[in-house]
Amino acid sequence: MGLAIGALVAGAALAEEGLIKSHGYSFFGELSYPADYTHFNYVNPDAPKGGEISLAASGTFDSMNPFTRKGRAGALSWMVYESLLGDMPATSGGLPADVYGEAYGLLAESLEYDEGKTFVIFNMRPEARFSDGTPVTAHDVVFSHNLFLEQGLKSYADAVKRRITGAEALSDHRVKFTFADGISRRSLIDQVGGTPVFPRAWYEETGARLDEPRLDAAPGSGPYMLESYDVNRRIIYKRNPDYWGADLPINKGRHNFDRIRLEYFADAGAAFEAFKAGEYTFRAETNSKQWATGYDFPAVDNGWVTTNILPDGTPPSPSGIIFNLGKETLQDVRVREAITLGYNSEWTNESLQFGLFKQRHSFSQGTPAEAKGVPEGAELALLQSLGDVVPPEMLTTPVVMAHTSDPARLTDRRNLRRAMKLLDEAGWTVGEDGMRRNAAGMLLSLELPINSSGSATLSAVVENFAKNLQAMGIEAKVEKLDPSTYTNRDRDRDYDLIFDSYAAFLGSGTGLMQRYGSREAAFSLFNPAGLASPMVDAIIEASLNTTSREDELVALRALDRALRFERFMIPTWYNGAHWVAYWDMFEHPEEIPPYALGSLDFWWYNAEKAEALKAAGALR
Template sequence: MPRAQTRAATRPSALAPLPLWLTTMTISVLALLAGSATAQEQKVIKSHGYSFYGDLTYPENFEHFDYVNPDAPKGGEISLPFVGTLDSMNPYSGKGRAHLFSIFGFESLLGEAPSGEPLPADVYGESYCLLCESLEYPEDKSWVIFNMRPEAQFSDGTPVTAHDIVFSHNLLLDEGLKSYADAVRKRIPKVEALDDHTVKFTFADGISRRSLIETVGGVPAWPKAWFEETGNGLKDSWMDPPPGSGAYMVESVDLTKRIVLKRNPDYWGKDLPINRGRMNFDRIRLEIISDDTSAFEAFKAGEYTFRAEGDSKKWATGYDFSKVTDGDIVKAELPDGSPPTPSGIIFNLGREALQDRAVREAVALMFNFEWTNESLQYGLFNHRASFTQDTPLMAQGAPEGAELALLESLGDLVPAEMLSEPAVVPHTSDSSRLLDRRNARQASKLLEEAGWTVQNGMRVNEAGEPLRLNFLMNSSGSPTISAVIENFVGNLTSIGIDARLEKVDSSQYTARERDRDYDMIYDAYAAFLGTGTGLSQRYGSEAAEFSLFNPSGLASPMVDAIIEASLDAETAEEEDAALMALDRALRHEFFMIPTWYNDSYWVAYYDQYDHPEEIPAYALGYLDFWWYDKEGAEQLRASGALR
């Protein structure tokens, strides 16, 4: 589907692709209209899947998702790089550095792609039963019951039961991320195993029902017996993780070299319609490499076989070696229908100097996207403006209609200029030179007005303290991004800001990122196509002080009110208006310098893989619904392109 598809095509209800248990971490408090019917009088809906509006694309008897090849062969291996260092196989505690591979073995009641992409990948905001065979809930969504599949089992052969679901839910509350536990404990007060294969979640009164069912349906299922026998918990590193019920299990782990997953030959769910045409590789291998330059050389040598490219210089100039020109490696741009990730240079709003919007605007003016794109990135990118870029939810011009009415209803929370002026867009710069003198003069004026004058070439406040900004970077990251930031820092110093680029190794970077030990950082938030309680986790005030998913520490009463309005929407049209207003508000708050985006996936891979002719809108899916071409692999080995 194209990026600017109509909302009628898909009814999203959550954030952009991430695992459901992460994306629905926080539940926003909203008053619900009291219904006249009692719980006993309400109609109970029983279904094979769930969406907030009740519309499901796939019927109960569907055979497979439309975008997969239902006859895709099983077999072979796909191998990928990880740049940096890892020290754990437990991603749930918030401690240590674990890879996405560490969640592959775990399933949930409602199906998710193990790679963290949406499932299904051709529609948004719909979930279908995996560990459950059906779910039921009343019209007011005050509770949900999951009827589990009795045949589901962990890789050690023990059954997955309702008791394991209850245990996993409570373990996340007791030992998981604080932002998740604090919110869920208040909003989901009761979970109970009605029998071995029936689990019921009861939701608190007087709160929004948005994302509650997806939240509990997305909890990873862990075997209660394993934790009791080993004494392990979420606070431990898990070098040898618990058995999961998923299609893949850990074959070997050496966190200095590689992680290897193998397909469970006894996987209980291999014949389910939700899984047909998916999870086709026998093995998935991750090669752990210290830096991106070494990782690229390893790809050229055939040490791994699939590379999702993010470096524009490499994409433009690095793929001219013989394996590409001879056709052994496929270099392709594949369509991406999701809104681009809102990445950019993020301000730590906890820093006193950066709490002044004028200072942030002055700093932003020193980023020259046009020169960066032409000189360092080969003109391959577009300048991102929006958190819902290139979708119908992108705020453009001045607000009108339902969006304007919503903003006006919020009173003094909304600045007057937001009601009459166009949505904030990035400044433009001279592409012919790194330092745009016009923007530098404007930045200097803003700093002067904010009380940062020049003394001996340095910006200082009334107390004579310098305006010092530390930019934290991962030393193992892309050399191109490093060059971009180095030039940006150079521009800042040219107007008297004591700006410093600090490169640290992966483990230090992770620890300092979690502690918000930086003034600026290159990071990302999540795009959104629909509302969901995960919006509060990303952009809301409730967990702003410590949320790992809000790197700026944004805490805006206006943003909170708009998120609440989106959750309170009773129609798709009301939801759309609220989300457009949210995009406008986030851009107004100016906590990020938006950088660039690409509307395609850049991939390079040895010619031994195949994929559906049409890539679905919301996932590239190379770890999900691509498959191994045995004949192509044999030709590569016969030619010596691969060992």
């Protein structure tokens, strides 16, 4: 069935005495795939099964429990688990990858909910099994829900407890969730439907905790299971030959590789050399220097390695240099604006990134949720309705855009003069030694840690940014840390500035509160700036109460405008496409869906091409 715009087919949801029954869920009620769909439109339903795909991972790991709050979890360790609706957003970034905001039954074959969305009942597939052969039941679903509340991230648990008032197994394969009164109906059904399900019996037998690292993690019900690991060197997942859901329409044409292998490397340089030597076979390139100059080795010349640019319809991650708003020196917006002016995007792109990137401005760049110009129409009306939490100047001035700089030289003198004026106004004046201090004599000093296993290009970007700060009289220190130390510093918010990211948004949901809201700002790992803005809170609340996609987008544009106004991040670059390189034995559908590259999901292995590479001596 085609997905032509305007030809969305209402999901097979039947209203019987106010009860809605369906094979999937979307908040606004429309589903693109009917109840009798046979597979997602973008997959190759006849894709062969077999072979191995291998990728690089950086740093270290000491756990195969992906939800631990200590240590470092192994790459892709969450992919063995499934949820009631869809799978974990692991291989395709959520399901399906060609439409937004829709989920279809996986562990659940159907769901029922009332028109007011005060509860939901999931009817589970009795054939579902964990990889150890034990059934997946409603009791496991309730146990998993409670486990996250008791041992999961505090910001997540607190948010869920306020909204979900009950979880009850009505029978072995029928589970009911009830929701709080007086709150938005957003992120309720999809929240509980998207929570991973763990085996209760395994946790009770082992005494394991969700929040602690362990290498013998709970078995999952997904298509892949852990085959082996060598700590800090390698992890191998294998396709479960007895996977219970292999023939479901939601899985047709997917999960095609027999094995997925992760090779660990201490740094990005070593990882790239290993790819050139064929030690792993697929690479999603993010380093512009590597993409521009690195792919001229013999395997490319011989046609053994393919490089490709594939479309990417997702908004770029809002990555950049983030201010720790918990630091007193950074709470003055004039200081943050001055520091922001030290980043020269144009010079960085031309001199360090081969002109291959674009400057990001928005938290939802290139989507209908991106704010533009001066607020007007419905967006202006929304902002005005929020009262005093919205600064008057935000109503009359254009949305904050990333500043422009001279691409010919690192230090843009015009921006430097403007930055120094802002610092003077904020009370950080230059002394005889050329350093800036406040009235109490405290030095304006900033620490920016970076991961030593990251790319040399990122290191150069950060170090050159620090040079501009030093030219302003700021003591700017870049600290290269080993992966474990860096992870701990990041989690503890032990930094002044950090290169990190938030999540882009295409729709509303209570996850916005976890990432950008005030309530958990002091400790949420999803809010590295510690942003706590009454204006942002009010706009998110307004977005949660919208009842149409049109009104939702109005609220999201207002949110984007407000986030940019708060100046808690220096926006950096983005790439509007996927850069991929792989040894020529993988194939993919002719049309890549907008919301996922899908290399681990709906790509497949060509055995004849693989044998040809081995016969040529290219691969072992």
